[in-house]
Amino acid sequence: xxxxxxxxxxxxxxxxxxxxxxxxxxxxxxxxxxxxxxxxxxxxxxxxxxxxxxxxxxxxxxxxxxxxxxxxxxxxxxxxxxxxxxxxxxxxxxxxxxxxxxxxxxxxxxxxxxxxxxxxxxxxxxxxxxxxxxxxxxxxxxxxxxxxxxxxxxxxxxxxxxxxxxxxxxxxxxxxxxxxxxxxxxxxxxxxxxxxxxxxxxxxxxxxxxx
Amino acid sequence: xxxxxxxxxxxxxxxxxxxxxxxxxxxxxxxxxxxxxxxxxxxxxxxxxxxxxxxxxxxxxxxxxxxxxxxxxxxxxxxxxxxxxxxxxxxxxxxxxxxxxxxxxxxxxxxxxxxxxxxxxxxxxxxxxxxxxxxxxxxxxxxxxxxxxxxxxxxxxxxxxxxxxxxxxxxxxxxxxxxxxxxxxxxxxxxxxxxxxxxxxxxxxxxxxxxxxx
Numbered sequence: 326x327x328x329x330x331x332x333x334x335x336x337x338x339x340x341x342x343x344x345x346x347x348x349x350x351x352x353x354x355x356x357x358x359x360x361x362x363x364x365x366x367x368x369x370x371x372x373x374x375x376x377x378x379x380x381x382x383x384x385x386x387x388x389x390x391x392x393x394x395x396x397x398x399x400x401x402x403x404x405x406x407x408x409x410x411x412x413x414x415x416x417x418x419x420x421x422x423x424x425x426x427x428x429x430x431x432x433x434x435x436x437x438x439x440x441x442x443x444x445x446x447x448x449x450x451x452x453x454x455x456x457x458x459x460x461x462x463x464x465x466x467x468x469x470x471x472x473x474x475x476x477x478x479x480x481x482x483x484x485x486x487x488x489x490x491x492x493x494x495x496x497x498x499x500x501x502x503x504x505x506x507x508x509x510x511x512x513x514x515x516x517x518x519x520x521x522x523x524x525x526x527x528x529x530x531x532x533x534x535x536x
Numbered sequence: 537x538x539x540x541x542x543x544x545x546x547x548x549x550x551x552x553x554x555x556x557x558x559x560x561x562x563x564x565x566x567x568x569x570x571x572x573x574x575x576x577x578x579x580x581x582x583x584x585x586x587x588x589x590x591x592x593x594x595x596x597x598x599x600x601x602x603x604x605x606x607x608x609x610x611x612x613x614x615x616x617x618x619x620x621x622x623x624x625x626x627x628x629x630x631x632x633x634x635x636x637x638x639x640x641x642x643x644x645x646x647x648x649x650x651x652x653x654x655x656x657x658x659x660x661x662x663x664x665x666x667x668x669x670x671x672x673x674x675x676x677x678x679x680x681x682x683x684x685x686x687x688x689x690x691x692x693x694x695x696x697x698x699x700x701x702x703x704x705x706x707x708x709x710x711x712x713x714x715x716x717x718x719x720x721x722x723x724x725x726x727x728x729x730x731x732x733x734x735x736x737x738x739x740x741x742x743x744x745x746x747x748x749x750x
Contacts, residue, residue: 328621331626332597332626335596335628336596339592339593342585343585344637407634407636407640408644409647478647478651
């Protein structure tokens with residue numbers, strides 16, 4: 326078909342459309358995700374030693390960094406879901422992510438200094454993995470549904486960012502009720518779960534959103 | 537003695553234009569600048585989002601050369617460029633609600649055109665790969681055969697080639713089977729181009745004779 330004919334056909338089909346605002350949708354999702362996770366935290370109840378943990382500046386910084394990572398990753402996903410926005414928006418959550426991961430690494434070193442080699446013993450915490458992936462994956466799906474149209478041009482990046490947003494917020498929520506002291510355990514189990522949700526998002530989003 | 541140039545009169549050109557009446561006929565470039573000036577595409581697109589078919593038609597027509605320019609950065613063949621432009625137009629149509637009227641239109645258009653050009657380039661690469669794969673499969677079928685008769689013929693051919701003198705076998709392999717240019721085949725076989733041609737010709741003649749093909 327001739328390009329001019331195609332343009333004429335498309336113009337004949339110019340039904341009114343309502344512009345979507347990806348960022349507003351991301352904010353809506355953030356509200357929903359925070360409400361859901363808060364509800365789950367309330368249902369489980371705070372961990373008994375929460376007050377002691379909050380007193381530790383390193384723990385506080387780490388927790389706020391995980392929340393910031395979630396919020397900034399959701400904003401980045403929305404920006405990337407707008408065609409024509411620079412791909413550099415993917416870097417928005419990186420500083421918070423670095424602080425978060427460095428905080429977990431610092432916690433490991435502090436544990437080793439305090440407890441010696443026994444701090445390096447790694448147990449299993451399937452509940453961490455289960456919560457972050459089990460709540461993170463549906464939240465990821467909701468965000469991708471909200472951003473689906475604009476995300477179709479770079480589905481992999483948007484989905485990875487959406488996965489990071491969902492998993493980081495779940496990790497922050499989990500830290501409030503799940504009793505896990507060893508920093509190595511947190512680094513490995515939270516880190517693995519977040520990476521899994523991101524990778525799952527990137528792979529499934531690429532298939533589900535591409536047009 | 538210092539030299540001085542005549543001071544350039546900024547009004548001179550304007551006077552000439554006025555005197556000759558040229559100013560009455562705006563140039564085509566100026567006309568286009570008036571039509572495609574900053575914000576015009578955006579204004580058309582806002583109207584298009586509201587359902588104005590004429591504005592939509594205008595913005596699509598105006599942006600087609602721009603889309604073509606973006607696609608040309610990834611694609612060489614004019615037909616491929618046009619494929620990408622048409623794919624981009626279809627995507628623009630289905631995603632027109634994702635353009636934020638507060639943002640410039642060109643980056644949005646460029647992102648769509650670039651994505652579709654990449655898709656066309658990948659599609660062509662895959663098609664090229666499949667064609668090579670099919671040719672390779674044909675070669676395999678030719679030499680191995682699928683039934684007893686073909687297998688016997690392939691064996692007969694291999695035996696006939698094996699019986700050729702060394703120089704003829706090498707010439708045949710390089711010039712006909714590996715399909716090298718004559719110069720390169722000659723260099724690799726150590727024969728002159730003339731000798732290579734003769735050796736190939738004689739090898740083919742011997743094979744025809746051995747296999748009873750005329």
